[in-house]
Structures are given as structure tokens and as C-alpha cells.
Amino acid sequence: MPELPEVEAVRLELDPVFTRYRIDDVEVRRADLRDRFPRRFRARLFGQTVEAFRRRAKYLLATLTSDETLVMHLGMSGWLNVSPPGTDAPEPAKHDHVIFHMSSGAVIAFNDPRRFGLMTLLTPTRLASHPVLSTLGPEPLSDDFDAAALARACRGRKTPLKIALLDQRIVAGLGNIYAAEALHVAALSPMRAAGTIARVTGEPRESAYRLVDAIKQVLTRAVARQISERYRSDRFRVYDRESEPCLRPDCGGTIRRRTQGGRSTFYCPRCQR
DNA sequence: ATTGAGACCTGTCGGC
DNA sequence: TGCCGACAGGTCTCAA
Numbered sequence: 001m002p003e004l005p006e007v008e009a010v011r012l013e014l015d016p017v018f019t020r021y022r023i024d025d026v027e028v029r030r031a032d033l034r035d036r037f038p039r040r041f042r043a044r045l046f047g048q049t050v051e052a053f054r055r056r057a058k059y060l061l062a063t064l065t066s067d068e069t070l071v072m073h074l075g076m077s078g079w080l081n082v083s084p085p086g087t088d089a090p091e092p093a094k095h096d097h098v099i100f101h102m103s104s105g106a107v108i109a110f111n112d113p114r115r116f117g118l119m120t121l122l123t124p125t126r127l128a129s130h131p132v133l134s135t136l137g138p139e140p141l142s143d144d145f146d147a148a149a150l151a152r153a154c155r156g157r158k159t160p161l162k163i164a165l166l167d168q169r170i171v172a173g174l175g176n177i178y179a180a181e182a183l184h185v186a187a188l189s190p191m192r193a194a195g196t197i198a199r200v201t202g203e204p205r206e207s208a209y210r211l212v213d214a215i216k217q218v219l220t221r222a223v224a225r226q227i228s229e230r231y232r233s234d235r236f237r238v239y240d241r242e243s244e245p246c247l248r249p250d251c252g253g254t255i256r257r258r259t260q261g262g263r264s265t266f267y268c269p270r271c272q273r
Numbered sequence: 274a275t276t277g278a279g280a281c282c283t284g285t286c287g288g289c
Numbered sequence: 290t291g292c293c294g295a296c297a298g299g300t301c302t303c304a305a
Contacts, residue, residue: 003298034281034300058299076299077283095283114282116299132300159276168300175298239298262278264296 002074004058004140004173005222010080011055017082017106018062019053025101029092034075034118044068044121057136057172068121071133075116083107136172140215145171147212151204154194161197162190163261171215177239178218180266184238185214187248189272190265238266246271
């Protein structure tokens, strides 16, 4: 489920009942998501106040009074479900692995059937030197992410553009759906070599400007729509629309599906070059 | 250095 | 109905 827009929706939903509130209790019902939880996980959270809560790429980062940061990643199937203050907390659902009881009265359940999600605690030092977090590319909706930055990152690369967009070191937050969507908006082929959006000097070509605009547009709209609602394939231009007509006016092409890096890519072979 | 394949884990869906 | 394979919005590791 979760790419940048979904993670941002989760952050927004949690913020009013999570940020600046104390963690009164933590139920750890399974301590093994993608990695085993760190030692003393529960004890290190117990009684801590969430001083700040932000999103970086697809990660959620909660800074605690202790200066440690609770790092959460939703993986493929993860979500954080909120029971608002004043409501009866429901019985734990299947695959509720960690449940936070906040001083706001809210109960927040981390649910993740496939357990590709991640939850850990990092000291400031280890946060700053984290091999993944410290090498993430720019936030796609920030001013740091522009055609020059994208072209520089793609310069000389022969890997297909779609694969490059999924590389979180190039741009952080795109996943399989929005990478395909952005390439369609930009009318760029997913198979094209990533390096072709840059000149040999590393300067952006026109396609790099188009792609950056498309990424920002696709993500901005998805965030605005508060994609936390249920998955509906008709919200997408190409994703999950194999054999259906291309939605670009006057294109007349048909959406195709093929595999790249072991994952499905959807695109229009007619208008995406 | 890049790149591709396989791994992790559970659920769902379509075909027989 | 039941079984089986294919596939799913992510990331990591390992080999070539």
C-alpha cells in the first residue's frame, strides 16, 4: 500500500493524537517485523513523550524525550490504525503487532500482515549514520528535487528509467505505482535508459524537467486526495490498467504491462517514449 | 560498480 | 468446494 502519499496520510492522521503526547503503554505482540526489534524496545518507549513526528521518504520518524528516534516503515502491507480518544479500543486485530496507548487517549495499532515493515529505535548518532536513512535521495516534493538534481543522479546510468525511480537514493518516496504514473504523465518510456534524461555533462535535458514536474504533480495530487481511502485502481492512469485504453487525449494507445526488476510496470507504448 | 534474481511473509484471486 | 500458482503498493542480500 504505502508509498509517499499514503505514508504522509498516516502521518497526518496520527499527528493530532501522537505528537507531544506520552506513550503510556506499548503492547508488543510480535517483535519480529522485517528485523527483530532492538533490545529493551518496550522499556525504551515506555513513558516517553513524542517531541516531533515527521516523515522522510517512506519512513515515519518520532523523536522522543530521550532523544532516541522511533523509526517506522510500513513495508508492503503495513498501516497504523487509530482508535480516537474516547472510543473503546477494539480487540487487537489479526496482524496487530505493536499497539501504542497514548496519553491523548488514542490507541494506535501497527498492523502488517506480511511483516515487511520495520520498527526500530535509533540514537541521534546512529540515526545520522544510518546506512539507508543517511543515503536517501531528495524529498520529491521539496525544492531540493529539481531537474538538475535528477539529471545529475541519472547521468550515465544505463538502468531503465523505471528502475531508477524506484531507487530511493535517486529520489526518495516513489514506489511501483507512482513511478509508473509519473512516467505516463511525462510521456517517457519506463524502458528508456535513465541516463538519457541528462546530457553527457550532467545537465538536464527537456525530459528531465518533464519528469520532475510529473513526479511532483502525481505525488501532490495523491497527497491532496488523502489516499488513505481504499485502494481503487481507477484512480490511476496506467497502474493496474493493462489492456485498457490510454487516457491521454487523442493517444488511442493501449496500456501494456511488463516486468522490470521482478515487478509489474504499466505504460502506454504509443505515447511514452 | 551495476544489475538481476531470489529472499523475506501472508493474503487474495483466478483457473481447473 | 478445494487446491495451486501467480501476484501484491518494499527492501535487502547475494552472485555474476
